[in-house]
Amino acid sequence: MEKRIRVSTGSSWEPIVGYSRAIRIGNRVEVAGTTAIDGERVLGGDDPYQQTIHALSIIKTSLEKVGAQLSDVVRTRMFVTDISRWEEIGKAHGEFFKDIRPVATMVEVRALIDPRLIIEIEAEAIISE
Structure with a gap:
């Protein structure tokens, strides 16, 4: 069985819900x-x-902590509360992934x-070996 490497960001929800960031x-x-929460601030x-x-x-940052990088990302899923703002969200996503172009879903x-x-x-990533 392959070793499992976990990353935590220290979110207060991680131990309560029982999950890892990556x-x-x-x-x-x-x-x-992943959201834009930092402690109590958004x-x-x-x-x-x-x-x-x-x-x-x-x-x-989470990817880097496990030896991956953005170029390894093959899929993103974006959950948004107001789809009418998709262009602003898409612009930011495009700035990170314009050359990588993973499959992406926004709902x-x-x-x-x-x-x-x-x-x-x-996000899902596959590290090239």
């Missing part, structure tokens, strides 16, 4: 739904572009865990 097994990395306020930038920055959801949040992003 897990690497072999050359696969899964990153949990980074980027009510700006979907800024919230997306912050969430993707956390994902990037509107009724709510996220904190009503101040506009977007939550998951």
Whole structure:
């Protein structure tokens, strides 16, 4: 069985819910739904572009902690509370992934865990060996 490498970001929800920010097994990395929360603050306020930038920055750091990088990402899933703001979210996503171009999904959801949040992003990566 391959070794499981876990990453935590210190979120207060991680121990309560029982999850890791990212897990690497072999050359696969899964990153949990990630938002722009930092402690009690929502980074980027009510700006979907800024919230997306912050969430993707956390994902990037989490990938790096397990030996992966953004170029290894093959899929992202974006859960947004207001799909009419898709262009602002898409612009931020494009700034991180314009040359990588993973498969991506963006869907509107009724709510996220904190009503101040506009977007939550998951990522999957496969590290080339």
